[in-house]
Amino acid sequence: MANTTLTRSIPRTGSGQVIRQPRKKLTVGKTAAVVVAAVLAVLWLVPFAWATVTAFKSEADASASKVSWFPPSGFTFDAFASVFQAGNIPLWTWNSLYTSAAITLITLVISALVAYALSRIEFKGKKVLMIAIIASIIVPPPVLMIPLFYQMLAFKMIDTPWAIVLPQVIHPAMVFVLKRFFDQIPHELEEAAVMDGASRLRIFLQIILPLSRPILAAVAIFVFIGAWNNFLWPFISTNDDGLLTLPVGLQTIKSAYGVQYAQNMASALLAALPLIVVFLFFQRQIIKGISTTGLAGT
Amino acid sequence: MSSSTASRQTSQARTTTAPGIKTGPSLRRSRDNVSGWAFAAPFLVFFLVFLVWPIFYGFYMSLTGKSLTGANDALIGFSNYSEAFADAGMWRSLGNTLYFTVISTVPLVLVALVMAALLNIGLPAQWLWRLSYFAPFLLASTVVSLFFVWMYNPQLGLINDFLSKFGIPKVGWLNDPNVAMWSIVIATLWWTVGFNFLLYLAAMQNIPAQHYEAASLDGAGAWRQFFSITLPQLTPTTVMIVLLQILASLKVFDQIYQMTSGGPGGSTRPVVQYIFETGFTGYRLGYSAAISYIFFGLIVLVSALQFVVTRRRSA
Numbered sequence: 266m267a268n269t270t271l272t273r274s275i276p277r278t279g280s281g282q283v284i285r286q287p288r289k290k291l292t293v294g295k296t297a298a299v300v301v302a303a304v305l306a307v308l309w310l311v312p313f314a315w316a317t318v319t320a321f322k323s324e325a326d327a328s329a330s331k332v333s334w335f336p337p338s339g340f341t342f343d344a345f346a347s348v349f350q351a352g353n354i355p356l357w358t359w360n361s362l363y364t365s366a367a368i369t370l371i372t373l374v375i376s377a378l379v380a381y382a383l384s385r386i387e388f389k390g391k392k393v394l395m396i397a398i399i400a401s402i403i404v405p406p407p408v409l410m411i412p413l414f415y416q417m418l419a420f421k422m423i424d425t426p427w428a429i430v431l432p433q434v435i436h437p438a439m440v441f442v443l444k445r446f447f448d449q450i451p452h453e454l455e456e457a458a459v460m461d462g463a464s465r466l467r468i469f470l471q472i473i474l475p476l477s478r479p480i481l482a483a484v485a486i487f488v489f490i491g492a493w494n495n496f497l498w499p500f501i502s503t504n505d506d507g508l509l510t511l512p513v514g515l516q517t518i519k520s521a522y523g524v525q526y527a528q529n530m531a532s533a534l535l536a537a538l539p540l541i542v543v544f545l546f547f548q549r550q551i552i553k554g555i556s557t558t559g560l561a562g563t
Numbered sequence: 564m565s566s567s568t569a570s571r572q573t574s575q576a577r578t579t580t581a582p583g584i585k586t587g588p589s590l591r592r593s594r595d596n597v598s599g600w601a602f603a604a605p606f607l608v609f610f611l612v613f614l615v616w617p618i619f620y621g622f623y624m625s626l627t628g629k630s631l632t633g634a635n636d637a638l639i640g641f642s643n644y645s646e647a648f649a650d651a652g653m654w655r656s657l658g659n660t661l662y663f664t665v666i667s668t669v670p671l672v673l674v675a676l677v678m679a680a681l682l683n684i685g686l687p688a689q690w691l692w693r694l695s696y697f698a699p700f701l702l703a704s705t706v707v708s709l710f711f712v713w714m715y716n717p718q719l720g721l722i723n724d725f726l727s728k729f730g731i732p733k734v735g736w737l738n739d740p741n742v743a744m745w746s747i748v749i750a751t752l753w754w755t756v757g758f759n760f761l762l763y764l765a766a767m768q769n770i771p772a773q774h775y776e777a778a779s780l781d782g783a784g785a786w787r788q789f790f791s792i793t794l795p796q797l798t799p800t801t802v803m804i805v806l807l808q809i810l811a812s813l814k815v816f817d818q819i820y821q822m823t824s825g826g827p828g829g830s831t832r833p834v835v836q837y838i839f840e841t842g843f844t845g846y847r848l849g850y851s852a853a854i855s856y857i858f859f860g861l862i863v864l865v866s867a868l869q870f871v872v873t874r875r876r877s878a
Contacts (some may be wrong), residue, residue, distance in 0.1 A: 294785050295684060302681040305674075306695040309753065313698070315721050319713065331876050332724035371609075379606035379749045387601025394607075401614055403866040405814050407835040408859045410620035410851045413613065415629075440606070465598045484778045494703040496817045497835075501843065512703040516821060526713060532708040540701040544694075552693070555758060556765030 299473060320344050320531040322547035327526040336454075342528035348549045354535050356507065357514035364429045364499075367494040371434040372488045373481060380443035381469050402437045402530075407497065414501055428502035429510065433492055441485050442557065446480040447473060486547060493540060511560070625852035632729075632846050643853035653854055655829060656837035657861075659744070663819075663833060667748045671808050672801070674752060675759030680789060683767045697757035704754075704817035705755040709751040712737065712822055737823050740830035747819055747831060754818070755811075759804050766800035767793060806869040813862060834858050 318334055319327050323343055326336035329421045347352060382388065383395055413432050414423070422428040454476075455468045464473075474481070509517070518532050544551055593672030600607075625643055626637040647653050652779065678696050682689060699707065713723045715736035723733045736746040774792050783791065816835035819825060825832030 298681050298684050302678075302686055302692055305681075306692055309695045309699065311721070312753065315714060316710050327652045329720060330718055332719065332721060336875060375609060376803060382602035386595050386599040386602065388596045391599060395858045396604060397615075401610070403810075403862060404614065404618065405810075405859065405862050407814055407838065408817060408855045408862075409614070409617045409621065411838070411848055411855055412617035412624055414842075415624065415848060416613075416617060432611070435606075435609050435614050465602070469602075469755040480652075490701060494701075496821075497839075498702050499841075510675055512705040515703070515705040515709065524748065526719070529709050532715060533706045537706050539700050541698065544698065544701055547662070548690070548694075552697075552761055555761045 269521055299326075306408055306464070313400075316530045316534055318525055320534050322527050324525060324527050344525075345532035348528055348531045348535065353506070353514060354511075354532060357509055357511040358536075358539065360426075360508060360514075361493055361511040364426055365489050367389075367426075367430045368433045368492040369485050369489045371430070372436055372439065373485055375434065376436060376440045376484070377443055377474070377477070377481065378469070380440050380447055381473060383440070384444045384447035385473075386465065391421075398437045402441075410497065410501055413498075417502055422502075423507060424503055424505045426508065427501050429508070432462075432498065432502075433495065436484075436488060439488065442484060443477070443480060446477055450476055479550075479553070480557070482550050486551050488552045490540065490551075577608055580813045583614060583740070590729075605741065621852050622856060624849050625856050627849045629849040629852075631843070631848055633731070635849075639849075643850045646850065647853050648855055652829075653834070653837060653857070656825075656832050656834040657858070658664065659831060660813060660815065660833040663744060663748065663815050663831075664809055666745070667751055667812045667815075668805065668808045670752050671756055671759055671812075672805055675756050675763050676797075676801075676805070678756070678760045679763035679767055680793070681763055683793075684785070693761075696760050699754045700757040702754065705821055707754045708818050708821035711746070711753075711818075715746055715822075719835070738827055740827050743823055743827060744833045747815075747822060750818055751815070759808065762804055763797070763800060770796045802872060806865075809865055810862065810869075813858075813865065 268452050320334075321340040321342070321344070322336045323338050326333065327339055327344075329337075379398075383391065383398075409432070417423050417428045417432075420427075422431070450473060453470050458468050458472060494512060495510075496512045496516075500513045502515070503509060503513065513534060515536055518529065620710065626638050626640060628639050628643075637656050676739060678692075682692055686692060709871070713719075717723060717733055717735050717738065720736070722736065726734065734742060737743050775788055778792055814835060816832050816839070819831050819833055820836055820839075823831045827835050833856070835858070838851050838854050841847050841854060845851070
């Protein structure tokens with residue numbers, strides 16, 4: 266299962282690569298398929314388009330009762346300008362960025378280490394550890410919010426970045442994604458190193474990790490997206506305005522600005538921009554990440 | 564999978580019997596015990612502190628009258644639970660969560676299947692379709708909520724304006740208690756269907772081409788091929804997607820809280836919001852923890868069902 270998924274699941278792109286099904290001439294059926302696909306694509310793009318158009322309207326045009334794709338008084342950058350003046354979008358973006366980066370980094374390090382042990386080392390208690398980690402996959406984060414909050418209160422970490430970061434670094438499903446990948450690396454590769462008396466850590470760092478770049482990238486992207494977009498936990502664990510992450514900050518904007526539609530849409534687009542850019546750069550890895558790591562659950 | 568286990572076994576045999584290693588097998592094994600736990604240790608620390616401990620501590624809290632304002636750590640037994648079972652608010656929110664789960668799972672699986680099937684035919688410009696179906700998944704819930712609150716706006720919103728062109732009267736998408744949950748489902752469908760779509764697409768592209776070649780030699784048309792080859796081959800994927808989706812939908816909170824705050828009149832308030840509110844606005848942490856554990860029980864039940872179903876399939 267893991268094997269086939271890892272090596273073959275990358276959806277073939279239109280770059281002239283293998284297309285599985287025999288190409289047939291443009292039949293009626295295929296034309297219909299293009300039409301349906303296009304209708305769906307348009308439906309899926311409308312919210313983006315409408316938000317973008319609104320963000321470039323004047324506030325008066327946005328709240329005019331006549332819905333218009335082409336505002337009577339033309340397009341303007343006013344909404345973006347006032348978001349930058351009034352809002353904390355750059356600060357929130359920065360908060361989201363460094364907390365998500367920290368979560369991703371810590372998750373990768375601790376998960377890869379434990380996955381290596383589970384995959385390659387025979388030690389006492391391994392079975393128990395494995396079962397405990399598997400079982401923990403079903404724990405839904407909302408169940409932990411009350412005790413975690415209380416715990417963070419006791420640790421005096423509420424309203425510090427630690428509160429946002431530390432509870433988000435345990436991803437049992439990711440541990441298993443990594444373990445499955447490590448399982449497939451041929452043992453012959455490390456045997457020479459074992460003969461030379463290389464330590465486990467050295468084998469891990471110099472043989473296993475370099476061979477695991479694709480899966481590490483997939484896990485990293487997956488964890489990063491999750492952390493970047495997480496709302497509930499940062500919402501609970503921070504009240505300090507200077508610490509809000511982008512999703513939590515945006516939530517406060519709504520009430521603060523009231524019915525400033527153009528500004529709301531401008532903020533939403535600015536918040537969406539970083540991940541859209543990330544996606545355009547890492548499209549292949551993200552899709553591969555979803556189709557491999559996604560199998561283990563969200 | 565099976566090949567990797569086999570190779571592990573042979574190499575284990577090889578390392579323990581390999582000549583030229585000074586240390587005996589037993590010493591090697593005890594060293595493995597140390598290094599195994601050493602590698603597991605960093606994860607284990609976080610795992611114990613931020614997952615295992617809160618699970619047990621949360622359960623302990625649920626047996627106390629702990630509140631956010633003043634400490635009342637005294638154990639009060641299961642009275643939080645008996646109170647919760649008699650609490651109409653909890654049942655209503657649990658019912659809303661189940662309702663959302665049922666009505667969201669069906670479109671989230673079906674639409675994903677349709678999208679993937681369309682792309683699998685081999686449409687040109689694959690990246691364009693993939694991007695448009697999947698891009699919303701990258702957005703934060705807050706962004707999605709801002710988009711949809713704006714589109715659902717009864718007076719200025721795009722959707723009512725569009726419907727009015729067909730003479731359909733204004734709909735209170737988020738104000739009408741009979742409609743609000745469906746509006747949330749539509750927004751959720753738009754937001755997250757791309758994830759299931761990618762899982763389906765990946766699975767479809769793993770189906771060997773020979774199946775289709777053989778079928779088309781036998782004269783099977785595209786529909787026939789889809790229902791006789793694609794769908795049956797996708798069964799394990801479908802089971803997995805349905806179960807993942809159920810578990811994900813049961814946890815719904817973000818978009819509802821942001822779009823309706825659970826309203827109108829509590830008609831969309833999910834159980835996670837009820838837990839949140841009893842804990843953080845009602846200050847009753849102990850009671851809130853008890854409801855968390857009732858909810859947890861529900862999740863465990865679903866997961867157990869999943870286990871049974873997948874077991875039976877593979878057996």
